[in-house]
Amino acid sequence: MIRALHRWPGLLALALVTVLALSGATLSVFPAAERLGSPQAEARLTVADLASRIQAVYPGVEQIRRAPSGRITAYWFNDGAPGAAVIDPATGQGVASADPNQAERWLTNLHRSLFLGDGGRVAMAAGAAAMLVLSLSGAALVARRAGGWRRWFAPLRGPLSGRLHVEIARVAVAGLVLSSATALWMTASTFDLLPDGSAAPAIPAKVSDKTSVATGAMDLLGATPVAELRELSFPYPGDASDVFTLKTDRGTGYLDQGTGALLAWADLTAWQRISETIYMLHTGQGASVLSLVLGLMALGVPVMGGTGVVVWLAGQRGRARIKGNVTANRAETILLVGSEGGSTWGFAATLHQALTEAGQSVHAAPMSAFDPACYGKAQRILVLAATYGDGDAPASAKGFLDRLARLDAPPAAPLAVLGFGDRSFPAFCAFAKAVSAVAEAKGWQKLLPFDTVDRQSPQDFARWGRMLGTAMEISLELSHQPVRPAAHPLTLVSRRDYGAEVQAPTAILRFALPKIPLWRRLTGRGFGRFRAGDLLGIVPEGSAVPRFYSLASESRDGFVEIVVKKHPGGLSSGQLMALEPGDGVSAFLRRNSDFHAGRGRTPLILVGAGTGIGPLAGFIRANTARRPVHLFFGMRHPDSDFLYGEELSAWQDEGRLARLVTAVSRGARPHYVQDALRAEAADVARLIGDGARVMVCGGRDMAAGVADALADILAPIGLTPVALKAEGRYVEDVY
Template sequence: MTISIWRYSHLVLALSSGLFLILASVTGIVLAFEPMQTATNGYNPVPLNEVRLSETIAALQQEYDEVLSFKVDQDDYILANVVTKEGDNKALYVHPKTAKVLGVPEPQHPIFSFTTNLHRSLFLKSVGRFFVGLVSFLLCLIAVTGLLLIIKRQGGLLKFFNKVQPDYFELRYHVVLGRWFLLPIILIAATGVYLSAEKFSLLPSTRVTHKIMEPEDHVDENIQASDLAIFKEITMDQVRLVTFPFSPFPEDYFELALQNRELYVHQYTGAILSEQPYPFTYLASRLSLTLHTGQGSVLWSLILLLASSSILFFIYSGFVMWRKRVKNSVGKSKFSEDESSHILLYGSETGNTNGFVLALQKGLIKAGKRVFVAPLNSYTTYKKATDIFILTSTYGEGEAPTNANKFLDKLETVVQPNQLNYSVIGFGSLSYPLYCQFAIDVAQNLRKQDNFKETLPLVKINNQAKETFLDWIEKYNQRTGERLRVEAYLPKSNFLKPKKFEVIFKTEVNVDQTFLLQLKPRKKIKFQSGDLLAYRPKEDQAPRLYSIAKYNGTLLLSIKIHEHGICSRYFSTLETGNKITANIQKNTHFHFPKKATSVTCIANGTGLAPFLGLIAENKKRIPLDLFWGGRTKASYQIYEPFLSTHLESKQLQQVHLAYSQEGTKQYIQQLLELHSKEIAEKLHNGGAIMICGSLAMHKQVLEVLDQATLTYINQPLRIFEEKGQILSDCY
């Protein structure tokens, strides 16, 4: 419930202040350039911590007829108000040691002047300042709620910078950029609120009140200010403002504004007549102004520029996310829960799962079913229901989405009047260690309940892959005799446009009924090893996916002929020169890890295919080993020519083979156990592991790797999974 409140608060605050935030962000971007421009003037030739105040005073008094005051600004420029020997009153930027003129202050550029007034008050004076302060406060709340949502999404504060689950562009980078810019945005907003509160006198006074000691009556008026001990002790980096005595009479004195206090100093004796520290509110006000404007720091100005720009992206991406949620929102069902024969319950934190829920709902209605749709938390008794479908994602650390977090408790207490045939579909990402964990929990609990009968085993859908969903629909139709058709209602997939490919090479079918097929695109297209070829045997059937090796600009596939496989048998009949039409699906989470210190590739059977191309991408020749499991040595022969080339080029360091039906009769997980210490140390040193093959193999390999990391480096495998060092593409 709490996370739901934060989410809706985040949305409402953003919607209510969006227009003002756009204006504030655009003007903030413009104003971020002003401190950068000022810093390029170069009026700070020496470090001020190397210059004594006495040196600067002596140089000024020697160079000019009279010195009224000077200040040190945020860029460490010294701006002096002086009377020249010609009698002219001037403001000049001067050298801290010689007092020579370095430049003269320029008036604020009209663009910056206009933008400053717009940014501060919208040209509405006090009313405008109030609105700007209010929007700053709302922005602060938006950023804080956003921060809490990211912490929850990532599974806790300690996992804040762990890999972000792949998703559509706007959602993914809303999180990615949020992790980097929410803290600067909170600082911008909080300092904006503070400065606004100060303008409306809502904070304690920052004024410093002095009580001046009586000066000595008899003093030597020939002593020069530059000879006073106190000015020799103070370096110029401590100084903000020095105001010179109005007259040579002893009752007039120097006024010094330092970084943390103010001093009144006798002009002949150097005695401190008054010393007052600045109150906290004054120091906070100065710090807020610096943090809010970036004055004196090119680096912080650049951060403010990027943070202001990111706000515009957050507004855009947040709007896209909101529209998707609205578009995918599940409306009121035509039939009530007691009238319906088919119940569709869903759990989703971001609304992505809802697209599949809507597609299934429309497909069932098209098939003539009475359908009731509701969140999992609305679970109750269903008088006439015969079938129940549960579609759910997992949130955080294997937890239920907000609208499903009460379901398991209700499942224990609600007794169904009739037997229900159930199916559970889980949505998640293999990049996360607790892949589809909540869906697993739901399926396990349903098996324990009376009056529930499983129609199909739990299916897990990786990265919203609609092909897996369509494959489940086909299996459901085969099991039940239904004729559900849902493809027309599904969300748009991430396919590229259909392309034509020509067969340029095909091996003979080996003893394992496996062969290699090489395809050349008829037109130039972009793809990488690890992407997927999607071939649809018929228009109304789900496409079959094949992992791609990019080899000399062509697609290389490894295909096993299945007894009842439509696509695999069709591909086995193709000859050189034949053409097919297929799609390429991007699979970015299984591309070559360019920042890894080493790569360990693990595959069984046809899962070796993408590695034939991925190894070729090892241009830097970092340590790369391959572990492969097959039935016999003959199984390996179709891959050997390709891998031999990689071994000769040093792009592949070693090949480790496990044969389950020959020699020592090893499975790949047993082979990995022999090298577990080496693999664990590579992971610890920043290496990556890529796994491709069957899901059964994937599970067993992860168990071996987890044991290895616990044994040799005292860390669970999930630590490396969360860092994105374990890449999987299994089926």
């Protein structure tokens, strides 16, 4: 519900909200510019002194106004001709024209009404309402994605567009809520939808009928600092019954022009003060710094609009279309999906369709939208959950376990959890297992025992579906055909072979960068933009399940490079190792933003063995800024599988690689990469203590050994690999 409330106002009102934000951001500069460009009155100057100085220069002065910026403007008649100027309060002389800035006037009319009068004001009010809805629903979605309000600034992962969208929202949402809410208040006031609340003093019935007293001699004007002045209006020349009208930050009063006596006074009402505060908060008049801050926040709106559209389009492509999805409060079956790359949504769509055809009402939603209060008619809750990395929640399941743990009691509807993963990985279905364990600890009734699907197996899914049908007392056959990812042809241009002497055939395969349409280059879609550490998906012939290889290159290198080791019986590795220059293969890209080197000068400690050198070599190749990079690389024998040996030496000479430490596991004294780390323990501890980031790539046994070695190395300085992982300073790409 919240996601839809955020999506559709954003898509429908994108152009209007963008105009509103950009014009508002531009207008935010004018209050600061006005304050900087206007002569300011000295702190002790009174209204009496200011009026006397201006009268001396302009005897026919009719009105003096002080803007919230401190700019003072005088209006007068001279020989029947009107005049106006910005005043230097030190001299009373005019120093600039009082005519409004034409650009500011144009932008103000655009911002308020699109040059369309009342109809335009209504349209812009609708835009402000849309922005308010977007801001509030967006804040709720950010909190949901981060895992709660307390984790508002928690590190993010995922595609750049999504991370940029959320990062800007985190900073800008408070300003956008303030700007849109005050805009709606001001619009309502413009159309007299709010009470006036003003209190002007009563017009004096009796005056002295004298005109002789000078402004410098009026006690109230002498006691009022210029800093409190808003407006001083002079009586009409020759009319002894007219009065001075003084408006200040405190209220409005009338003064006798013959005696200077205060005839009547009315303080500002609470309602007036509220209205003026709202006006100040929205326009920045009188708060130029706040105006600039809100303007900067408003500049985030078009960026969030663009990235939001990209995220929405990516979601449309990555998530299977689910037809007939009923609302949560009407559904008998709640289907919650935890997916990182989108494949689990395909299984969810198949299950949703089969249950719907069997006469069930089904609501499918991401696990991050878990809200038992909305499941009034639910008879069962089904969870289909993938696992990200080393047992983490996938993108669409952020915060699920926290919300489940906070429940006072589990939902009444029984639960079935189905995990998706690859059994060859140590963290096989770890997140789904965690969901099942927490649910069991909560006392949540089971509909089915915990089960898993290995490598997107349609057979595993169909078997589980028959068990579900039995539990529901319906016939349920799940026939799922995994959607083959959209792939692009890649042509091999070169290969370098290693490892034959140690019975570990390995090759560095370099493919030509495919032709990329201009729109893909501009948007960074597909092969239009990628980085070392991203994943190249290969769908081998005879299979619908892709295999992934870490990229050793980035798009600006002009080629696509991976490192492949031939595994006995390996379908994908066997086909790749059989390629010769000129041969082709179909492939696609998947972002892996958690395993990017990032920017900055923070030192990197890269640890890899065998084919794990691939993305690490890509990081070093891209290190043109000469960031301190320390590489620990394990191999079997330097004469057989010293991958990238020549390049590493050249990169050291160029300053892209600060240090290379190798470990050789074949020979008289087997030495592994974790042993190399222990041998350099003092330097490793110093680097990490000073803020270095550790990146590990390779087999799971190697990674486990590296983690154990680092735990011993870091113990004396009070750090652990677990603590570094929580800070994003220890990341793994393990297979």
